[in-house]
Amino acid sequence: MLDNSVVSAQRLLRSRLGRRLLILFAACAVVPTCAVALLSFVSVTGELTRQGRQRLSALAGSAGKTVYDRLSFFESDLRRQGDALLACAQQPRRAAASGCGEDLLYAAEGIAASSRGPIGILAGRRGSVDPLSGLQLPVLSPGQSTLLVRPAEPAPALYLVHRPETSSETLLFARLSPDYLWSAADAQGLPGSITLDLLDADYASVLGASKALAGLSHAVSRAVGQGAVGSFEWNDSRPLLSAYWTLPRTTGFSAPLWRVVLSEPRADIIAPIAGFRRSFPLVLALALLAVVALSLRQIQRSLLPLDELGKGTRRITQGDFRTPVRVSSGDELEELGGAFNVMTARLERQFRALETAAEIDRAILSSVDTATIAQTVLDRVPELASCEALSLTVLSPDGEPAGTTWIELACGRGLRSMVQVQLTAAEILQTQEQPEWMSFGTGIAAIPGYLGHFENGLDVALLCCPLYHGGELLGVLAVRDDPTRRSNETLLDLRRLADRVAVALWNARMMDQVRVLAFYDSLTRLPNRVLYKQRLGQAIGRAQEDGRRVGVCSLDLDHFSRINDTLGHGLGDQLLQEVAVRMQACFRQDDGADAGAETLGVQVARLGGDEFAVVLPALAEPQEALWSARRMLEAFQQPFRLGSQEVFVTASIGIATYPDDGPDTETVHKNADVAMTHAKEEGRNTVELYSASMNSEALSRMQLEQELRKAVELGEFSLWYQPIVELRTRWVTGAEALIRWEHPERGVVPPGEFIRLCEDSGLIVPLGEWILRGVCAQIRAWERAGYDTPRVSVNLSARQLRQRGIVRTVQDILAETGVRPGALAIELTESLLMEPGGTTERRIRELAELGVSLAIDDFGTGYSSLSYLKNFPVSTLKIDRSFIVDVTSSADAAAITTAIIALARAMELDVVAEGVETKAQASFLRERGCQKAQGYLYGRPVPPQEFTQYLEARPRQRASA
Numbered sequence: 001m002l003d004n005s006v007v008s009a010q011r012l013l014r015s016r017l018g019r020r021l022l023i024l025f026a027a028c029a030v031v032p033t034c035a036v037a038l039l040s041f042v043s044v045t046g047e048l049t050r051q052g053r054q055r056l057s058a059l060a061g062s063a064g065k066t067v068y069d070r071l072s073f074f075e076s077d078l079r080r081q082g083d084a085l086l087a088c089a090q091q092p093r094r095a096a097a098s099g100c101g102e103d104l105l106y107a108a109e110g111i112a113a114s115s116r117g118p119i120g121i122l123a124g125r126r127g128s129v130d131p132l133s134g135l136q137l138p139v140l141s142p143g144q145s146t147l148l149v150r151p152a153e154p155a156p157a158l159y160l161v162h163r164p165e166t167s168s169e170t171l172l173f174a175r176l177s178p179d180y181l182w183s184a185a186d187a188q189g190l191p192g193s194i195t196l197d198l199l200d201a202d203y204a205s206v207l208g209a210s211k212a213l214a215g216l217s218h219a220v221s222r223a224v225g226q227g228a229v230g231s232f233e234w235n236d237s238r239p240l241l242s243a244y245w246t247l248p249r250t251t252g253f254s255a256p257l258w259r260v261v262l263s264e265p266r267a268d269i270i271a272p273i274a275g276f277r278r279s280f281p282l283v284l285a286l287a288l289l290a291v292v293a294l295s296l297r298q299i300q301r302s303l304l305p306l307d308e309l310g311k312g313t314r315r316i317t318q319g320d321f322r323t324p325v326r327v328s329s330g331d332e333l334e335e336l337g338g339a340f341n342v343m344t345a346r347l348e349r350q351f352r353a354l355e356t357a358a359e360i361d362r363a364i365l366s367s368v369d370t371a372t373i374a375q376t377v378l379d380r381v382p383e384l385a386s387c388e389a390l391s392l393t394v395l396s397p398d399g400e401p402a403g404t405t406w407i408e409l410a411c412g413r414g415l416r417s418m419v420q421v422q423l424t425a426a427e428i429l430q431t432q433e434q435p436e437w438m439s440f441g442t443g444i445a446a447i448p449g450y451l452g453h454f455e456n457g458l459d460v461a462l463l464c465c466p467l468y469h470g471g472e473l474l475g476v477l478a479v480r481d482d483p484t485r486r487s488n489e490t491l492l493d494l495r496r497l498a499d500r501v502a503v504a505l506w507n508a509r510m511m512d513q514v515r516v517l518a519f520y521d522s523l524t525r526l527p528n529r530v531l532y533k534q535r536l537g538q539a540i541g542r543a544q545e546d547g548r549r550v551g552v553c554s555l556d557l558d559h560f561s562r563i564n565d566t567l568g569h570g571l572g573d574q575l576l577q578e579v580a581v582r583m584q585a586c587f588r589q590d591d592g593a594d595a596g597a598e599t600l601g602v603q604v605a606r607l608g609g610d611e612f613a614v615v616l617p618a619l620a621e622p623q624e625a626l627w628s629a630r631r632m633l634e635a636f637q638q639p640f641r642l643g644s645q646e647v648f649v650t651a652s653i654g655i656a657t658y659p660d661d662g663p664d665t666e667t668v669h670k671n672a673d674v675a676m677t678h679a680k681e682e683g684r685n686t687v688e689l690y691s692a693s694m695n696s697e698a699l700s701r702m703q704l705e706q707e708l709r710k711a712v713e714l715g716e717f718s719l720w721y722q723p724i725v726e727l728r729t730r731w732v733t734g735a736e737a738l739i740r741w742e743h744p745e746r747g748v749v750p751p752g753e754f755i756r757l758c759e760d761s762g763l764i765v766p767l768g769e770w771i772l773r774g775v776c777a778q779i780r781a782w783e784r785a786g787y788d789t790p791r792v793s794v795n796l797s798a799r800q801l802r803q804r805g806i807v808r809t810v811q812d813i814l815a816e817t818g819v820r821p822g823a824l825a826i827e828l829t830e831s832l833l834m835e836p837g838g839t840t841e842r843r844i845r846e847l848a849e850l851g852v853s854l855a856i857d858d859f860g861t862g863y864s865s866l867s868y869l870k871n872f873p874v875s876t877l878k879i880d881r882s883f884i885v886d887v888t889s890s891a892d893a894a895a896i897t898t899a900i901i902a903l904a905r906a907m908e909l910d911v912v913a914e915g916v917e918t919k920a921q922a923s924f925l926r927e928r929g930c931q932k933a934q935g936y937l938y939g940r941p942v943p944p945q946e947f948t949q950y951l952e953a954r955p956r957q958r959a960s961a
């Protein structure tokens, strides 16, 4: 307790205000006290001194009178006795008779003195009386008396001198005993320590120096100027107060300027106040102590609360709202402390609300998926609003009045669940009518069905905030609470939170969409190339840890473009979707319905077009990938139902594994692609495991592509021409332009080795334009040279035809070169005709409208039904060489060829047999009615200057006809 107060006192003294107050209090107490004490001391001392003076003066007066009376008595006695003495001296007998001779000494002209009684009388002549020698005799009138002092030790000798009236020569001397004038008894009669002195006119002590106060004569000599009576203060080793009284002069008797001086030590005079003086410092000290103690206590009572309030304020700035200030001063400061605590509590509530709101904001706005947002809301809302239960309903993004509700049935106890809910049109309308709040339960309004999870048989009250964003209802936040405790503040907090949740849900929805767009293929809903790469990377990462393998299957549909072209893009897309479903199903079958591809970790992805890829994680052997791939191929054995028709589709699959075929995602994927290309080259509908040699093939292909690009720039291409003849007459009726690449090292490279690469790489577009221009220029050159030039046909690849502006290009080139459209034929592959109503059909028509003649190349290899042909403005069919080669040896080939020829004739189309090499073939064809042929039998493709031989022969041929 004492320690405490000492500590708090120390603390107070460290505080500047505390020190100031303490000094103020102490000064207020000490200064007046000291002033009063001093004043009283001074006035009491003064009063005592005054009284002492009065008393001393009075005493001096009375003592003086006593001395004077005694002197007067002596004088009168001397006078009386002197008369008697003189009488005795004049009549000695009578004197003897009267006995005076015994008692008195008489001298006629001398001095009388007595040693007896108060007055001894001496008698004799002057000079004979020893004691008087050396005395200056006074001059006295007759009857007059005076006093004489003869200095002597230890006390001066006093003499009373009288001149009798009767004798002019006689002086009577009487020696006075000082004791008689002022005896020890008299001195004792004086009160206290008062001493009396009798000073003569020379201020010498009459009573004896030993008795007198040293220095008194000096002091008196200075003071007497003041008058016959008076008092003064002086110092004689101690302060003294003295009063004097001058003996009066009478006619008969004079004691010239004798003074009675009474002295008393000042200390004795002011003795009554000495006690006060002694005790005053103690009293003052005590009073000061009391003042300090009391003021400390008082300051403490005011300062400690201030200190506490200061600390409280500092705590608030440091974010501590929990510790209240403790002020128990019992006054206004205590009230202030109470108000401060109330304010702090309010601040805390608001601060916490803000903090919680900010945290919720951060949490929900940083959550990118709906479920996390819902969990965050369930976690944090109870901190903001007092609630018993709450739920967040999130509507599905597809616009259906259905959604998912996350429920916390007992706030703080984590009793969570999730249900699917359905909203009625009326319920949605209700949220539109009350977009801010909706109140349900406790007799106000029935709880809507989608919030039915709150109904527990009791009367519950619900506060709901519809979550709108951009005018779209995203969900409903519902809180079960006590309606009597709803304050405006919490309502606003909740509403604000609801707005933020709405924004977060909207963001999540957007993010979902972005995620789907960024990572999923919109057609098949399979992961796209980006996600596939990610997943493959993850799988490889895991494989690095567990030492297992990752297989990658690269799957490409065989002749998909043909299907696309034949059946149209709509059905092509449908096929891709169906393929995606079957591929996923491959990895589901084994493990029952529950274990989806995702759970197995297998990822089926569509990389684009008809290109698919499958990631097979955690393989023990590369062989396992092969089994999976075979299973996929089996999945293609059933026909696909597309619209009204069934189509058989096959696929080629390449496999590469990590780490066998590559150390990273890129390499493994690339090698799986290489293996797939190889599978295509191996005849399709097959699986190839990657081998290192495949890469060298791919490498050489890449090299070739680079060389091709350079060749275009360097003009290494040229056009050769092969004659087309009339079978019957062998007359040259046309020519086909065929491209040749004169490679600086490899020599002439046939188009079979690079046309496909040109198509794949897109080089065919500029190259094709170059060919067209070259052919037209050649026609024009031959015509200028005067040749009767037959129609020259040019091969146009499917990719060129799909090129926008191809018709315009042909038209421009014709115009540029000035070639008649009829002089040009364009050969198209059969598959291009399989898209009735599409853009290719439109382009074909537009080409025909230019006046260019159209031929179908490689006819018979496509899947098209011949009936399509009638929809197109085609004039010629070219039967594929593969039929002609076997036409004499294979019944099938012969039958197909015969049928094609018959059909073409029926449709009034020209038929050209390609690749006729033997006379047998030629005669077979002729017999079946085929009009035209092209082949080595009639002429190989040759450079234009060599082709002129055929041109030169033409007029002759015609002439010979």
Ligand code: C2E
Pocket (backbone or CB within 6 Å): 722, 737, 738, 739, 750, 751, 752, 755, 771, 794, 795, 796, 797, 827, 857, 858, 881, 914, 915, 916, 917, 934, 935, 936, 937, 941
């Ligand atoms: P295609 O359009 O069917 O051209 C006929 C091909 O058959 C030519 O091969 C020709 O030399 C060859 N040929 C002609 N008669 C016989 C024969 O009796 N026996 C044999 N074994 N072959 C014969 P080439 O020139 O190697 O062209 C191959 C293919 O390359 C062409 O087939 C065509 O599809 C394409 N091609 C050639 N030049 C061009 C061109 O300028 N543009 C486009 N887009 N493709 C071209």
Ligand code: CA
Pocket (backbone or CB within 6 Å): 736, 795, 827, 857
């Ligand atoms: Ca051709």
Ligand code: CA
Pocket (backbone or CB within 6 Å): 857, 858, 878, 880, 881, 914
């Ligand atoms: Ca052909």
